Amino acid sequence: MSQRMQQGQPMIIMGEDAQRVKDRDAQEYNIQAARAVAEAVRSTLGPKGMDKMLVDSMGDVTITNDGVTILKEMDIDNPTAEMIVEVAETQEDEAGDGTTTAVATAGELLKNAQDLLEQDIHPTAIIKGFHLASQEARAQVDDIAENVEPDDTELLKKVAETSMTGKSSELNKDLLADLIVDTVSAVTVEADDGSHVVDLANANIETQTGRSTAESELLNGAVIDKDAVHDDMPTEFDEADVLLLNEPIEIEEADVDTQVNIESPDQLQQFLDQEEKQLKQKVQQIVDSGADVVFCQKGIDDMAQHYLAKEGILAVRRTKKSDIAFLRDVVGGSVVSDLDTLEAADLGRGSVRRDGEDELFYVEGLDDESHGVTLLLRGSTDHVVDEIERGVTDALDVVSTTVSDGRVVAGGGAIEVELARRLRSYAGSVGGREQLAVEAFADAVELVPRVLAENAGLDSIDTLVSLREAHENGDVRAGLNVFSGDVEDTFDAGVVEPAHSKEQALSSATEAANLVLKIDDIIAADELSTSGDGEEEGGAPGGGMGGMGGMGGMGGAM
Ligand code: ADP
Numbered sequence: 001m002s003q004r005m006q007q008g009q010p011m012i013i014m015g016e017d018a019q020r021v022k023d024r025d026a027q028e029y030n031i032q033a034a035r036a037v038a039e040a041v042r043s044t045l046g047p048k049g050m051d052k053m054l055v056d057s058m059g060d061v062t063i064t065n066d067g068v069t070i071l072k073e074m075d076i077d078n079p080t081a082e083m084i085v086e087v088a089e090t091q092e093d094e095a096g097d098g099t100t101t102a103v104a105t106a107g108e109l110l111k112n113a114q115d116l117l118e119q120d121i122h123p124t125a126i127i128k129g130f131h132l133a134s135q136e137a138r139a140q141v142d143d144i145a146e147n148v149e150p151d152d153t154e155l156l157k158k159v160a161e162t163s164m165t166g167k168s169s170e171l172n173k174d175l176l177a178d179l180i181v182d183t184v185s186a187v188t189v190e191a192d193d194g195s196h197v198v199d200l201a202n203a204n205i206e207t208q209t210g211r212s213t214a215e216s217e218l219l220n221g222a223v224i225d226k227d228a229v230h231d232d233m234p235t236e237f238d239e240a241d242v243l244l245l246n247e248p249i250e251i252e253e254a255d256v257d258t259q260v261n262i263e264s265p266d267q268l269q270q271f272l273d274q275e276e277k278q279l280k281q282k283v284q285q286i287v288d289s290g291a292d293v294v295f296c297q298k299g300i301d302d303m304a305q306h307y308l309a310k311e312g313i314l315a316v317r318r319t320k321k322s323d324i325a326f327l328r329d330v331v332g333g334s335v336v337s338d339l340d341t342l343e344a345a346d347l348g349r350g351s352v353r354r355d356g357e358d359e360l361f362y363v364e365g366l367d368d369e370s371h372g373v374t375l376l377l378r379g380s381t382d383h384v385v386d387e388i389e390r391g392v393t394d395a396l397d398v399v400s401t402t403v404s405d406g407r408v409v410a411g412g413g414a415i416e417v418e419l420a421r422r423l424r425s426y427a428g429s430v431g432g433r434e435q436l437a438v439e440a441f442a443d444a445v446e447l448v449p450r451v452l453a454e455n456a457g458l459d460s461i462d463t464l465v466s467l468r469e470a471h472e473n474g475d476v477r478a479g480l481n482v483f484s485g486d487v488e489d490t491f492d493a494g495v496v497e498p499a500h501s502k503e504q505a506l507s508s509a510t511e512a513a514n515l516v517l518k519i520d521d522i523i524a525a526d527e528l529s530t531s532g533d534g535e536e537e538g539g540a541p542g543g544g545m546g547g548m549g550g551m552g553g554m555g556g557a558m
């Protein structure tokens with residue numbers, strides 16, 4: 001590409017700093033940038049993948065194995081590379097997992113496309129071929145997939161465990177997988193048409209540092225990480241009427257700002273009495289409603305705290321808005337924003353317990369209609385808890401996708417090798433130049449088993465040969481045991497993934513690759529490169545133009 005750059009491009013109507021790159025140069029430039037991103041996350045793929053330590057500009061450290069987290073933290077400002085980051089984000093949103101797979105596949109598609117471009121195959125033919133292959137591959141995923149019932153907790157546990165492998169959460173994966181499956185089943189309802197709807201909004205995740213991850217637990221109801229406003233307040237209720245309030249229990253603003261001319265001590269006393277009366281009235285309104293417990297989103301005046309304590313009411317101030325919303329799901333009732341309109345019907349009902357050691361309130365609903373569970377994750381330090389939370393959040397998404405979608409496939413590269421095999425036989429029916437693109441697509445899909453082997457220190461070619469052989473013999477579930485290096489039925493071995501995640505990875509990787517391939521002209525307002533553009537003959541990929549745009553130094557991985 002540097003060769004072409006030296007010939008120079010006409011720049012007629014653009015500003016001094018503007019730069020234009022066309023045709024093959026544009027494609028190569030974009031492909032390099034996209035591949036750089038893909039390469040950066042590849043080494044994290046699979047149970048034997050490594051972690052990355054990311055240090056942001058503030059010096060905060062994140063240690064993770066999670067593809068999308070890595071890409072988000074990398075602070076990429078190259079527009080093409082950003083398209084690849086979007087692949088990860090789409091994958092995360094749609095499937096909750098498989099981000100590394102999606103991004104690495106996109107990179108491999110582009111790498112193979114590069115070979116085809118070098119053979120003078122037009123991008124349009126490649127794009128068409130990739131599109132056809134992606135469609136066929138997704139149809140085949142559906143054909144290969146096996147059904148899973150929402151109450152098959154054994155299998156769902158395997159799905160959760162597979163999703164957590166390679167992450168910190170893996171150390172406690174048995175316990176966490178149980179908690180995850182229980183959480184999902186607690187918030188799953190069967191719709192009228194018999195389908196299963198998982199509402200993860202009813203599952204809250206709370207984290208606590210200090211204790212071991214093994215002490216994580218699933219609690220019915222909400223966990224509120226707050227103290228009572230007054231030491232003399234009761235903290236335990238079997239059956240409490242609960243007020244959720246988003247109005248402060250304080251003197252109203254207007255009264256504080258109003259200027260009062262006080263001319264005598266009497267008047268001052270009168271004024272203070274007035275304030276006290278107002279606070280007393282607010283507390284009285286709460287007492288009259290029958291509330292035993294108040295979770296207030298705003299502040300509570302000292303004097304009001306005192307009155308509430310005297311009335312035997314438990315009050316918590318500055319409760320997070322999201323906690324108030326979640327509490328409403330748990331105890332029912334409604335969130336009150338004006339004490340003047342408070343009625344008994346607004347109150348929810350629940351039990352309240354205090355965990356003095358952790359300084360938490362546990363609030364559980366009493367009615368049948370009450371829903372909402374809290375997964376309380378524990379870990380020794382913030383870093384540990386953060387990475388566990390990421391792993392568990394992903395696994396929750398994965399299990400809930402699996403429950404609502406109802407289809408799973410064998411992991412460890414099994415699905416990919418089977419897809420590649422089927423795509424190769426499909427390629428013949430496509431013919432023409434597109435056929436070559438379909439074959440290139442099949443090769444790209446096999447990146448997953450290759451990298452799984454590579455990351456496990458195994459010979460990737462030998463592995464692929466044995467896997468292909470098994471699949472030729474009809475072993476649809478033959479995948480790689482990354483620990484022993486053997487080819488085995490990975491489904492039986494417990495490496496099970498949602499079919500939906502695989503379909504999503506295929507479609508977003510293809511879309512991104514095709515988007516990049518379609519570009520034949522880059523017009524940039526500023527210079528594209530900060531290094532001496534294409535000065536050095538056949539500069540290393542990632543250098544020259546590929547080096548443009550900050551990759552936080554990680555792009556050098558190419
Ligand atoms: P992603 O971000 O794509 O989910 P991961 O690092 O989670 O990346 O790796 C997922 C890949 O690892 C999948 O192909 C999955 O089948 C494979 N995998 C997970 N657990 C195992 C295992 N125990 N043995 C072999 N492969 C596994």
Ligand code: MG
Nearest residue numbers: 097098099163
């Ligand atoms: Mg994963």
